Amino acid sequence: MIIDSHTHYGIGTPWGSFSPEQILEIFGDSIDYAICSNLEGIEAVNLKSELDCNLDIIRVAKKYKKILPLAVCQVDKSLDNHVMRFLLTEYPQFLGLKFHPECEKLPANSSRYDKYLELAREFKKPCLYHSGNIKSRFSAPELIYEKAMQFPDVPIILGHLSTGQQDSHIEAIKIMLDSIEKESATLYCDTSWIDFGTGDMTDVIMLIEALRNTSKGDYTNRILWASDAFVGEFNQTNELYRKNLDNFKVKIGSYFQDDNLVNRLLYFNARDLYGL
Numbered sequence: 289m290i291i292d293s294h295t296h297y298g299i300g301t302p303w304g305s306f307s308p309e310q311i312l313e314i315f316g317d318s319i320d321y322a323i324c325s326n327l328e329g330i331e332a333v334n335l336k337s338e339l340d341c342n343l344d345i346i347r348v349a350k351k352y353k354k355i356l357p358l359a360v361c362q363v364d365k366s367l368d369n370h371v372m373r374f375l376l377t378e379y380p381q382f383l384g385l386k387f388h389p390e391c392e393k394l395p396a397n398s399s400r401y402d403k404y405l406e407l408a409r410e411f412k413k414p415c416l417y418h419s420g421n422i423k424s425r426f427s428a429p430e431l432i433y434e435k436a437m438q439f440p441d442v443p444i445i446l447g448h449l450s451t452g453q454q455d456s457h458i459e460a461i462k463i464m465l466d467s468i469e470k471e472s473a474t475l476y477c478d479t480s481w482i483d484f485g486t487g488d489m490t491d492v493i494m495l496i497e498a499l500r501n502t503s504k505g506d507y508t509n510r511i512l513w514a515s516d517a518f519v520g521e522f523n524q525t526n527e528l529y530r531k532n533l534d535n536f537k538v539k540i541g542s543y544f545q546d547d548n549l550v551n552r553l554l555y556f557n558a559r560d561l562y563g564l
């Protein structure tokens with residue numbers, strides 16, 4: 289079994305236009321489930337409201353069992369959390385919440401996120417954040433960590449770990465280790481984009497090594513394999529998608545010689561986190 293922990297569909301987005309049917313074509317039979325959010329509620333020519341974009345993915349998920357929905361949060365546009373409360377109450381199939389501080393231009397440590405994180409705590413939903421460059425004033429992992437420390441019992445996923453080069457990844461790994469050692473927050477991360485440039489998995493290996501050998505023991509359960517499809521040209525055809533997945537399996541499998549580890553990254557960690 290394989291779960292892709294970070295995927296999207298959406299028409300008219302800055303990253304392209306892909307309908308649910310088109311992303312399912314990209315996945316083919318490479319994966320069993322895709323944890324997915326609707327980019328039409330994040331950034332699109334015809335931006336949908338928080339209610340509409342999330343009702344849309346509920347319809348999609350009902351039709352296609354492979355799609356497991358996350359609810360997109362429009363923190364900057366909402367005065368309170370009543371729409372999200374309605375969605376989480378009516379549609380328990382939402383696995384978690386999705387935040388994009390970079391698109392919203394709202395720093396991840398802003399108190400405006402609190403009303404949503406309170407809901408995440410109440411409904412026991414993990415939160416997937418777009419985690420940006422360490423220099424970003426909106427989505428730097430440090431800012432996400434600051435907020436995660438205020439909600440230590442809410443699992444917060446650093447989507448892509450952090451964008452940028454190796455220095456950004458090293459910094460984000462330090463943040464994850466700090467949270468584990470101090471038990472100050474419950475941070476997870478996903479592997480999308482980390483080594484997209486080379487495909488050599490150098491930084492993913494560094495991440496796994498670091499979390500496998502923390503002072504508290506093996507914390508590789510905090511790492512989820514993900515593609516971020518359809519964002520990125522390498523995520524936009526069935527052939528490339530499969531090739532990237534196979535590359536991950538081969539490189540991580542041969543480096544660590546540990547099938548259990550690979551299976552946890554590809555499936556069990558996401559299953560356990562989201563209670564699937």
Ligand SMILES: [Zn+2]
Pocket residue numbers: 294295296418447516
């Ligand atoms: Zn995303």
